[in-house]
Amino acid sequence: MSRRRDPAPSRLVALARASYPSWWKARYGDEVGVLCTDLLAEGRRPSRLAGGLFAGALDARLRGTGLPPVASVHRGRARAALVAATLPVLVTFPLVVWIAFSTDQRSAWTSGAGYWLPAAHGVRQFVRTGGPPSLSAGGYLATYSQLALMLLLMFTFLVLFALWSEVRARLVGGGLAWAALWWAPVLFAAAAVVLSTTGNYVRPQLAAGRRGTLVDGRIVTVSTYAPGGHPLLAGALGVGAWVAVALLLASTVAVAVAVARRELPPETLQVGVGIGRLLSVATALTALAVTGWAVGLALEPRPDLHLSYSTVTSPLAPWSGVLAGVLLLVAAGTVTGARQARRCWRTAGWLAFAER
Amino acid sequence: MRTRHGTDPTLLVLSSLAGGPKHGYALTKDVEAFAGVTLGPGTLYGCLSRLETRGLVEALEADDRRRPYRLTAAGTAELRDRLHEARTVAQVGLARLSGGAP
Numbered sequence: 001m002s003r004r005r006d007p008a009p010s011r012l013v014a015l016a017r018a019s020y021p022s023w024w025k026a027r028y029g030d031e032v033g034v035l036c037t038d039l040l041a042e043g044r045r046p047s048r049l050a051g052g053l054f055a056g057a058l059d060a061r062l063r064g065t066g067l068p069p070v071a072s073v074h075r076g077r078a079r080a081a082l083v084a085a086t087l088p089v090l091v092t093f094p095l096v097v098w099i100a101f102s103t104d105q106r107s108a109w110t111s112g113a114g115y116w117l118p119a120a121h122g123v124r125q126f127v128r129t130g131g132p133p134s135l136s137a138g139g140y141l142a143t144y145s146q147l148a149l150m151l152l153l154m155f156t157f158l159v160l161f162a163l164w165s166e167v168r169a170r171l172v173g174g175g176l177a178w179a180a181l182w183w184a185p186v187l188f189a190a191a192a193v194v195l196s197t198t199g200n201y202v203r204p205q206l207a208a209g210r211r212g213t214l215v216d217g218r219i220v221t222v223s224t225y226a227p228g229g230h231p232l233l234a235g236a237l238g239v240g241a242w243v244a245v246a247l248l249l250a251s252t253v254a255v256a257v258a259v260a261r262r263e264l265p266p267e268t269l270q271v272g273v274g275i276g277r278l279l280s281v282a283t284a285l286t287a288l289a290v291t292g293w294a295v296g297l298a299l300e301p302r303p304d305l306h307l308s309y310s311t312v313t314s315p316l317a318p319w320s321g322v323l324a325g326v327l328l329l330v331a332a333g334t335v336t337g338a339r340q341a342r343r344c345w346r347t348a349g350w351l352a353f354a355e356r
Numbered sequence: 357m358r359t360r361h362g363t364d365p366t367l368l369v370l371s372s373l374a375g376g377p378k379h380g381y382a383l384t385k386d387v388e389a390f391a392g393v394t395l396g397p398g399t400l401y402g403c404l405s406r407l408e409t410r411g412l413v414e415a416l417e418a419d420d421r422r423r424p425y426r427l428t429a430a431g432t433a434e435l436r437d438r439l440h441e442a443r444t445v446a447q448v449g450l451a452r453l454s455g456g457a458p
Contacts, residue, residue: 034421035380035397056398066405
């Protein structure tokens with residue numbers, strides 16, 4: 001039996017032991033350390049020990065196995081689970097925005113095939129000969145999924161911003177850092193609205209009265225911009241608005257992290273648990289909508305820019321399957337976090353009652 | 357030594373502790389000896405923490421960072437029930453294999 005003296009594998013085992021939650025290490029850390037030393041001394045493979053420990057750490061983190069029956073520990077775990085349910089949503093939020101806003105219906109039909117019919121008083125009227133551009137079943141699925149994504153984005157944003165405000169309000173302590181933490185999401189949200197509105201105001205506007213020209217039996221509409229406007233400034237303001245949205249999300253992450261580190265009143269923690277549940281439902285539905293979008297795009301086999309139908313396209317189409325998989329994983333994580341938060345919050349309530 | 361996969365570590369740990377209190381390393385060696393199953397520290401302590409939470413085992417005073425565990429009364433009852441169930445299943449299976457009772 002060979003005994004390995006290489007320090008690297010021991011570091012691997014130490015890393016695996018360190019990956020357990022703090023309450024677990026406080027209770028079992030010493031004993032596991034002694035056992036690992038004994039097993040390594042008799043020639044057990046460090047990689048195998050580390051693999052088992054990593055799996056155990058994951059189990060302890062996900063299911064809270066061995067959590068001591070102390071109210072404060074359960075409350076702490078409820079807060080941590082709440083953050084675990086929220087952070088993935090914040091990270092994937094921009095991705096879902098990108099999916100929803102990059103998906104588009106395209107058609108060369110524009111205003112349809114037809115002919116000009118001379119009417120009274122020298123006025124000509126364009127008569128369409130075809131029906132409206134149709135979508136395939138896949139196109140409908142992708143389009144309705146996109147619509148669902150838009151609605152879910154609004155709902156998620158509302159939950160993140162409005163309901164987190166309740167939790168945020170209870171976090172306020174003394175000092176500039178806490179004041180910044182409280183005001184940052186509000187200021188960034190206001191900045192996003194102001195920059196976006198101003199950008200729309202200063203950008204060049206479309207000229208009134210779009211003109212149609214008959215080309216090869218179908219009408220082609222030409223849009224022109226009226227003189228004036230500040231395209232460069234409008235572009236800068238648009239970018240600024242998106243930066244403000246990104247900072248809004250980042251400041252919400254900061255609030256979530258602060259929640260994990262600070263004791264909250266029971267009623268505020270209850271609100272947090274409710275937020276976790278709402279987010280888990282919204283994320284699960286978002287993952288299903290992204291899956292529908294991915295399936296819809298995969299079922300859309302027709303070539304783009306055809307006269308008699310519309311196609312649904314997205315520059316993210318080649319990665320739609322991967323994106324759907326990522327969103328499903330995020331949803332699973334969020335649902336697990338929300339369930340754990342609820343369970344720990346309820347147990348903490350019972351334990352606090354028993355401790356009194 | 358042949359390692360059997362799929363054996364419930366809870367049953368193995370309870371069975372080992374039925375022979376008297378043991379700490380982590382002693383438990384690992386005992387289970388290896390009577391069942392041929394190698395329990396890693398992650399599996400062993402995951403199992404011990406679950407059993408402790410359910411009140412089936414309890415920790416004794418630590419001796420040089422090695423904390424022994426012993427069965428509680430509830431743990432003894434649980435082990436007895438599970439072994440009876442396992443014996444019933446084993447008897448039926450063996451009888452059917454030998455073409456005896458249905």
